[in-house]
Amino acid sequence: MKKLFTTLSNIWKIQELKERILFTLLILLVYRFVSHVVLPGVDPTALGNNEKSGILGLLDMFAGGSFSRVSILALGVMPYISASIVVQLLGIAVPSFQKMQKEGESGRKKMNQITRYLTVAITIVQSVGYVKTQVPAEAILLPNTLFLVLSTFVLTAGTLFVMWLGEKITDKGIGNGTSLIIMVGIIARLPVAISQEFSARVGSASEGGGPVALVLEIVALFAVVMFTILIVQGVRKVPVQYAKKIVGNRQFGGVRQYIPLKVNAAGVMPIIFAQALMFIPGALMQFVPSLQGSWLIQFSNTTSLAYSLTFAFLIIAFTFFYTAITVNPTQMSDDMKKNGGFIPGIKPGFATSTFIDDVISKITFPGAVFLAIIAILPSIAVKFGIKQEFAHFFGGTSLLILVGVVLDTLQQIESYLLMRHYDGLMKTGRVTGRTGVPAASSNAAL
Template identity: 55%
Template sequence: MKLIENLKNVWQIEELRDRILMTFSLLLVYRFGAQITLPGIDSTQLVGLASNFKDGIGGILNAFTGGAFAKASVFALGIMPYISASIVVQLMGIAIPYLQKLQKEGESGRRKINQITRWLTIGICLIQAPSYMLSLGSLGVPESAFMMQDQQTLFLVISTIILVTGCVFAMWLGEKITDKGIGNGISLLIMVGIIATLPQAFIQEIGSRVDGVGGWFLIIVEVVIWLLVIAACIMLVMGVRKIPVQYARRSATGGYEKNVFGSRQYIPLKLNASGVMPIIFAQAIMFVPSAIGQMDASWAKSIGTAYGDIFGFWYNLTFALLIIVFTYFYTAITVPTNKMADDLKRNGGFIPGIRPGTETSEYLDRIMSQITLPGSLFLAAVAIFPAIISLMGVTQSWALFYGGTSLLIMVGVAIDTMQQINSYLLNRHYDGLIKTGKNRKAVA
């Protein structure tokens, strides 16, 4: 009954209802586009392509695109070129003064950075699209599947244009969801693609257990472990370190009364302030060794062999290290301790025992470094857990949902979206989704 009442409260807020409907509509458009095969390719002859992207790195890439990669869809590139462009722009922001200046200009600077990211996305697509088309033959697509064999150059150009347009359109959908819908649009597009592959992976696991070793007992054990991992991910995402803050009580004239203090408050510093972005960034980088492995050189083949198995030692060690590095990096650029200290000082607030200003900024920076270390280690441990659970004989497609990119993105995006809905309810004098759902009395 509480759930039904909560949903009624959500539906009663017109703005929130419109945003949710907008989000679902745009996600539906994205999922519909992922099923449309590129013109000039016979969709009935793509069985070999689908088998190549069933497990391993190909399975992760296919999951990120919601199965579009294995279907030679118009959305085959998905949203990953945009993610790659975002990584490059943020890394360049450390060394290029112009980008550093834009980062300090507020909203106008953010718009210019977004525009640079969009153009860089198109540039990356112009490289990835023809590479994808030229590799289809080696990935299991027979020559008879291509209907324009006598006009290969024209077919390559047309397909490249369609793939680039599909990626740009997916990027536009993500931005529209962020602006007009609920949640982070780019993350939601990735999450929807991942969820689309979950039922099939679970059915395959049931089939392997029922017909093989373990039966239904091991299936129940696996589900229990999966729920425990989800609980651990929720704790990682929701964990905070509360920093006590004291505010001087304002007098009637607008000044501060001496020796009289107001209520005590807290600054919540998140254990995982960077959210799901470090693992998305790290996963994007981990596609590079696989691409290098396609080269003919012996050293490239060695790299491809070492990093081709996503459940292998070297892959997971590098993956974990990248996650730790990106967690520190993304936390440093998204948690402005200097601005937090300045805002506290401007509003008459201070941390007990810490001088306002520079000393407060250094204190907050030190605390963030201390809590980011266990947070990054925990994040890395969850990310490589699929490799550990696979030792129990779990199928690779189902093991990917025991942590790693898939589970962390799903949990992180779901919590972020739920928090946004919760804020709408609280602003309209309703209890949040985690409350009883009863109407609150409006404050006069």
């Protein structure tokens, strides 16, 4: 405990770090305040219980409840994330985008500009769909056409405002702004989830179990979080030796570094892609009433065995697919060769590329299986009697985002402390990047 207070004191002594943390907290406070502002022309008292389920419930969680509150920030940063994913995939498939990626800072600015324009287009389309399908008719106080046009402008402006807040945090705050905004939205639902679970166990609306069951659930949640951290942090270090160069009286190179190949290089993307496909059966039954009661109903129930097995299979498949298109062993091998590096015992060039590809294939399978287990844990938690709201935190996209964002922010704070010769946040821990210097060529590839 003393070490913790000493570390917090050291953080406060670094003026730049203190200002960045305070700025980040201020921006997040502004975001949470604005997220409670309801759309113009909507009667908040007429919304009633507007809670969402399925993919809409997931979007509502990412938006911190703004989606169900019909807030001006109802769409949050999701259109921006969708645009970023599209541009990223275009950078893999379209030669002109690949060229922009290799142009350095100027190419990055062009890609960011394209992402912003695409965000506006996606937001406009989603705004129209949101107003027509998610806003209760009895809550609208304006004529339908006027309300549609006005709300489209306001929702688009709201998404751009959130995107601007995220960029400000990234530039002048600590951590990745967009990720922090999503994390705050998820955490905002945690007190409500804990309150519901407490009431279900030991409150007035108790369903049995008592305090012992609640304690066991908290312990299980802690174990799941630790397991998720292991998956996010897990890497396979491939050693890289650099040739010695003598320039004058000085020696360059000759050091051994490593390529940190992540066990879960795909991150949360396989779960997002798989979830998008798993909501197709429910959408089909909604638009084609005759399909209701058919075998498709098994895939609309998130707690059914058929749903869980199919979901897990899709996640494993998408993990291999996304890893294959984002991690390029040939490019890593070429970069290593240009910089005079080689893997001990492996010939440069094609042999190195084959070796790296084989290592990636071997570590991707267990990573994909573990990712699938994390994704279906909320469904398993519901089977054990845990409330749906609290079960969301036992795995899936929300838990992976929470763990990833927290670790990334801790790494940045750690780097500030070490630069000022203070002990880091986790002196005896294993925060990725604290010890050792990874090969430069791997940073671009990962």
